[in-house]
Amino acid sequence: MAKRAKVDTETEEGGDLNLTPFLDVMITLIPFLMLTASFFTVVVLEAKLPTPVQPQSMDKVPMPPPFDLVIQVPKDSIKIYVNNKDPMGPPQFAIKTPDSSYTDAQLDEYYNKIVEIKKKFPKEERLALDPHPSLKWEKVSQIIDRSRNFKSDDPAVKDFPDRRLFPAIAMKGVYVP
Amino acid sequence: MSAGGKFGRGSGGTPKEVHLNLTPMIDLMTILVVYLVMSFSADPATLANSKDITLSQIQITQEKPGEVSVVSLSPHALLLDGKEILPVIVNPKDGQLDFPDTAYSGFELSALKSALGKIAENGKAVEAINPTKKFKGEIIIHADHNVPFAVLKPVMRSSGNAGFRTLKIAAKGLN
Numbered sequence: 001m002a003k004r005a006k007v008d009t010e011t012e013e014g015g016d017l018n019l020t021p022f023l024d025v026m027i028t029l030i031p032f033l034m035l036t037a038s039f040f041t042v043v044v045l046e047a048k049l050p051t052p053v054q055p056q057s058m059d060k061v062p063m064p065p066p067f068d069l070v071i072q073v074p075k076d077s078i079k080i081y082v083n084n085k086d087p088m089g090p091p092q093f094a095i096k097t098p099d100s101s102y103t104d105a106q107l108d109e110y111y112n113k114i115v116e117i118k119k120k121f122p123k124e125e126r127l128a129l130d131p132h133p134s135l136k137w138e139k140v141s142q143i144i145d146r147s148r149n150f151k152s153d154d155p156a157v158k159d160f161p162d163r164r165l166f167p168a169i170a171m172k173g174v175y176v177p
Numbered sequence: 178m179s180a181g182g183k184f185g186r187g188s189g190g191t192p193k194e195v196h197l198n199l200t201p202m203i204d205l206m207t208i209l210v211v212y213l214v215m216s217f218s219a220d221p222a223t224l225a226n227s228k229d230i231t232l233s234q235i236q237i238t239q240e241k242p243g244e245v246s247v248v249s250l251s252p253h254a255l256l257l258d259g260k261e262i263l264p265v266i267v268n269p270k271d272g273q274l275d276f277p278d279t280a281y282s283g284f285e286l287s288a289l290k291s292a293l294g295k296i297a298e299n300g301k302a303v304e305a306i307n308p309t310k311k312f313k314g315e316i317i318i319h320a321d322h323n324v325p326f327a328v329l330k331p332v333m334r335s336s337g338n339a340g341f342r343t344l345k346i347a348a349k350g351l352n
Contacts, residue, residue, distance in 0.1 A: 045235065
């Protein structure tokens with residue numbers, strides 16, 4: 001009984017919760033998490049490296065291909081070749097970028113052309129991209145981004161509910177034997 | 178730190194007990210810690226927070242990165258899963274970024290190809306034991322937005338020759 005009485009007295013006198021360790025942990029944890037947190041979304045764009053056709057399977061490959069969309073990006077323009085019979089000939093569409101820096105308006109112009117092509121060939125999904133070696137990686141990424149999917153606010157989305165433009169992108173000029 | 182104590186004296190010189198109310202601060206800290214822990218995710222955070230690499234900004238795509246190996250290319254070094262594989266130099270001929278001549282074996286980077294080859298072998302071995310864990314040959318390319326495409330070509334070629342033919346290009350989503 002005497003012991004119990006002592007405990008009660010201690011509880012009444014020492015009623016404050018010691019918050020020091022809790023606050024210490026919080027103050028350490030918050031700067032660490034703030035430094036390591038990312039405040040933007042990291043996303044990924046998919047592109048494939050071309051797979052060579054084995055010589056024994058060459059006869060199964062339809063020539064000329066039923067659909068051939070090539071995006072060539074030299075320093076001063078974005079050239080779009082659709083089923084072009086002459087690979088050295090002029091492109092069907094070209095967006096001029098004279099100072100080799102791309103504005104959003106030029107990229108949107110490219111996107112609109114790609115949407116036009118998709119409407120003509122709704123079942124096709126393949127595209128070959130051939131960027132100039134000096135092209136900055138950001139521009140390559142932006143061209144891939146605008147080639148893969150419809151914008152969510154594009155009115156054409158009602159005809160293409162899966163929002164797929166040409167997601168099967170192959171990188172030209174990266175020869176992998 | 179204490180939640181309360183004797184901090185002052187009354188007008189008559191009597192000690193006055195002043196309590197600091199820590200409850201709102203603790204509430205705030207708890208909410209902040211929960212939010213930060215929820216948004217903390219190892220792989221995307223590693224991609225986002227590399228100090229030498231500024232990611233490209235894109236508008237439409239929203240696909241999230243998966244758990245695959247990451248090849249990072251900054252203006253100073255080429256890294257595989259955070260480990261430096263090769264230095265990046267400025268080519269004295271044209272002033273462009275490049276790899277040292279000794280790094281090349283033909284048109285590919287031998288050190289990167291052999292390191293990726295080991296990862297591919299492991300992936301295929303895991304697939305042989307557990308067919309549900311397929312080796313997809315996917316790799317994340319995490320490169321600075323200012324790097325020219327020419328520097329990435331040998332990286333892509335080496336990846337392709339090591340069995341990684343699907344490139345996942347990391348970027349900063351605006352939406």
